Amino acid sequence: MGTTTIKTDNDLIKYVKNVGESNFKKCFQCGTCSAVCPLSTEDRPFPRKEMIWAGWGLKEQLASDLDPWLCYYCGECSKNCPRKAEPGELMMSLRRFLISAYDWTGISKLLYKSKYAEYIALLIVAVVVFIEWAVLFGFSPASGASLNQLVSPEKIDYFFDWPMTAFLGVVLTSFIYNMYRKTVLSDKSVKIPLKLYFTEGWSLIFNFFTQYRYAKCDDGKEPFYKKLTDGKYNFWLTHLFLMISYVALFVGIVFFLDWFQKENSFPLLHIVLFDYFASIGLMFGTVYFVIKRLTKKIERSKFSHHTDWMFIILLFLTGFTGIILRAAIVYKLPVPWMFYLYLIHLLILFPMLVIEVPFSKWSHLAYRPMGIYFANLKEKAKNLSKQV
Template identity: 30%
Template sequence: MTTTVDTGLLADLQKFGAADVTACFSCGNCTAICPLADNDATFPRRVIRYAQVGMKDDLLGSKELWTCYHCGLCSESCPTEADPGEFMATARRYAVASYDPTGLARILYTRPVLGTAIAVLVAAFFGTFMLTAGGLGNQDTTQLALFDFVPEGLIHWTGIGVMVLLALAGVIGIGRMMRQVARRDGESLATTVHGREAWGRTLRAAWDSIGVESLGQKRFRDDCHDDQPVEPLYRRRWVLHALSIWGFLGLFVATISDWGLALLHVKATGTPVPIWYPTRLLGTVAGLALMYGVTMFMVGRRRRWSASAATSTGSDWMLLALLWITGATGFLIEVALYLPPAPAWGYWVFLLHVSVAMELMLLLPFTKFAHVMYRPVALFFYSLAKQKRAASA
């Protein structure tokens, strides 16, 4: 297979982070110490070499980018201080921008001021659109129920539009990634679905990538030793990561369930119910998990608790800020809902919450949040390769 060399690859990569691996002389120390390296994933040495020699397609097709959790052991042991862990994080940002056909991810990662301005404008657009499209700009809010401030139908159809755009961007990005990884690994659609044995491998790989790793975080928890025994459980990265993921998923399920109950005329949206009501209890617990995880991540980045927090980009802070605002405004809405009449500030908090939540979903494929799309795909191919090695052994 012909390899195309991009001589400007390393310089382009450096726009996405502070990593400078020109000092790396491929000694292999990082691979030797990495708890996740094996015969199929000899990283980060291999990925660094791709960048140094300009092998762009191989770098973008490296599932190793996404199986790395940036524990920092490689950077701590690097004899030339090339910081391979941060390089892997930089390469993931570059990959997200490369899979994105719009160019928005590149702006968010490489031009933080402009990226922040775009984020503010997107939120302002959603807020203004829902306020004016609902015909509520001049109405007396004291005459409205809190959840009538923005009509439910408007939120519903705007949300569907956002999900369609999200799905379209996600499918394009994942499709580009899968082509790169599959070509590099010699996989194809036929090899993953042709025959009972192939289907068995594919289903096992899907379970490993989504159930065991993405949701259960087995290797992150068991193999990545960035958390020393003296590190308290409440601030270990895998705990914070798990709480953030499960919290976000729980809120998503609670929101969809609440909307479904309203559609079935079981409970109107925004109706005050006891805290132990299933959707309310799920939303409250999930919101607490999300807020704790995100807040601790923000504190950890500010205080640089771990190697992964040593370098932060504008996009990193943007994602954390959007998640935190979504969670915090959600709890404020819950408070306003139970107050005897709804306070005036509750209407505007509700509008802010909906606007930021819409923006968060719309920007998912273009920020660090894109890990939830690309990491499971990489782990899927990693599991397939592992099964093939075991079968041929």
């Protein structure tokens, strides 16, 4: 509770206003939002403090804030806000701001500011893919050749998947380091013992694979099964299903592409995990979220930024073209069809991964668990120093 020196950043206020639909300037700091939030704690009274930081454009405080990653937008705050200031939406906007703050290249900021920038970025990647394809495979599939002869998995791996994975890995890691620098290293009030990084590692993995904080978004007193049957966990479980499906497919395709292009290796695993589980997860999940965003009945889906739409549509199309392609392979459709289907699939898949993962909506895949991890580290370290 020290002294805050006021340095307002009016551009930041405009930016945060721009990337969401929160009326955070309407806030008069009653604190209802933090009081009703099932996740906010006494030490972390979000979204109240974020409301005033955003209202006053305090960049330093906002950029070093991890709390937006701890919020899952249950919308209780927005529902109860007496000024209709939409604190939940502010937390969403701040996540967008943070994505652009961690990104030292400045690309995210452009994408969030303008949907045309996003179209152009996606198009550039698509053009690169198109040219690569033209150089590697041409546009006239030789008749009688199999798909694997026309589009060899090795070439895809070497020229598409692996360079992209490496790119994503390097870029995302540098962004996460940037996040770590801003949120943990810059905080002089807390020093984290090395040991904690390992002992808290489980929380990173646990949160990544369960997204359990979603479940905590409902602090009703009913037992788990009651909430489950009442549909209170639908959003969480759908999100989890979609995420697991996606991760399974991503890992499968990037590292075991052979499987996908040959229909009969490990048939059981393939059929159960990818053809059924992951395909259903991907299609069901994306369609579910599109419906939620269209009907706007729940707080979390009330407002949609253009990056939200782009992400969910690209994900759906990627999954859809992938499934068709896979079906074509399994049901042995004419090879030229598969050839072009493959191209279309890549033209959607690559722009989505290259742009959305590090620079846009999809980066939350990494930032969310990392945010929880860093927050845990800081809290544990603080508790340790208190005990001393």
